[in-house]
Amino acid sequence: MNAKAAVVVFPGSNCEQDVERALRSLGCQTQRVWHAAETLPDTDLVVLPGGFAHGDYLRTGAIARFSPVMAAVQEHAATGGLVIGICNGFQILCEAGMLPGALRKNAGLKFLCRWTDLRVENNATPFTSRAEVGQVVRVPINHFEGNWYCDDDTLADLRDSGSILLRYVDNPNGALDDVAGITNKDRTVFGLMPHPERACEALLGSEDGRVIFESMIDHALQAGSPDPAGRVPEMLGT
Amino acid sequence: MSYSARVNVMLKSGIADPQGQTIERALPALGYTGVTGVRVGKIIELHVDAADETEARRRVDEMCERLLANPVIESYEVTIGDPG
Numbered sequence: 001m002n003a004k005a006a007v008v009v010f011p012g013s014n015c016e017q018d019v020e021r022a023l024r025s026l027g028c029q030t031q032r033v034w035h036a037a038e039t040l041p042d043t044d045l046v047v048l049p050g051g052f053a054h055g056d057y058l059r060t061g062a063i064a065r066f067s068p069v070m071a072a073v074q075e076h077a078a079t080g081g082l083v084i085g086i087c088n089g090f091q092i093l094c095e096a097g098m099l100p101g102a103l104r105k106n107a108g109l110k111f112l113c114r115w116t117d118l119r120v121e122n123n124a125t126p127f128t129s130r131a132e133v134g135q136v137v138r139v140p141i142n143h144f145e146g147n148w149y150c151d152d153d154t155l156a157d158l159r160d161s162g163s164i165l166l167r168y169v170d171n172p173n174g175a176l177d178d179v180a181g182i183t184n185k186d187r188t189v190f191g192l193m194p195h196p197e198r199a200c201e202a203l204l205g206s207e208d209g210r211v212i213f214e215s216m217i218d219h220a221l222q223a224g225s226p227d228p229a230g231r232v233p234e235m236l237g238t
Numbered sequence: 239m240s241y242s243a244r245v246n247v248m249l250k251s252g253i254a255d256p257q258g259q260t261i262e263r264a265l266p267a268l269g270y271t272g273v274t275g276v277r278v279g280k281i282i283e284l285h286v287d288a289a290d291e292t293e294a295r296r297r298v299d300e301m302c303e304r305l306l307a308n309p310v311i312e313s314y315e316v317t318i319g320d321p322g
Contacts, residue, residue, distance in 0.1 A: 102310040
């Protein structure tokens with residue numbers, strides 16, 4: 001049995017092929033879904049890939065959140081399916097209110113395209129189960145608006161609930177609390193600025209990104225795992 | 239009636255504005271010293287159908303909350319002009 005992934009394509013998405021290639025290399029079936037679709041195909045995973053959905057007009061992700069497919073994406077997560085938003089996909093998830101916070105312009109006002117080291121902070125989630133807590137993975141970033149922010153109460157909530165999954169070892173963009181990726185309380189939605197799909201082949205310089213997709217595929221293939229939040233969190237420093 | 243409206247969107251006070259900071263650092267190079275507190279926002283102009291000014295304001299406020307501004311990081315100010 002193979003896991004199935006739906007990769008949503010917005011006008012302006014540009015990482016959908018990379019994500020498909022990475023997922024297929026791990027034995028996952030993939031299918032692209034145009035943003036105007038009102039339903040998703042039968043799928044285990046949904047990916048919102050990177051790019052510049054709707055030209056990033058107004059704010060990154062601000063218009064994409066109103067794409068017809070987003071209602072189905074929300075429904076998928078609400079019924080226990082996994083959703084991952086990478087880079088622009090993360091920005092869309094924040095604008096849609098599926099993840100807390102917002103992505104501001106990088107603190108240095110530069111578009112950043114470079115390798116980053118990320119520390120795994122919690123592996124008791126469907127997105128990080130194959131990783132070790134404290135493990136450092138090498139994954140590239142490629143963004144202008146990756147400077148994640150939220151208010152103090154939200155940050156405290158995220159910390160307490162183990163929802164910060166990845167932190168930059170050396171913060172490149174000014175993100176609050178070095179946050180590179182967060183999940184929701186239900187552990188069904190994961191957003192991150194770095195591009196794990198670009199770190200799935202040794203030829204590209206790193207295979208570290210595979211651990212995220214492998215974790216998600218594991219979860220999809222586990223029969224009877226309807227409660228992604230059911231595991232006891234194992235937190236670094238607790 | 240159609241009311242003109244102007245929406246001024248700014249990063250919330252307390253949220254660092256790297257664009258404003260960069261401009262502030264550039265101004266002394268042109269001889270403009272003593273300039274502080276530079277912040278960059280955006281202005282959105284629109285015309286909105288409404289029975290009266292109150293309704294026009296209510297509609298634009300709602301648009302701001304839902305789309306024109308991101309309440310997580312931005313504040314907004316609405317100015318309603320004369321009906322056209």
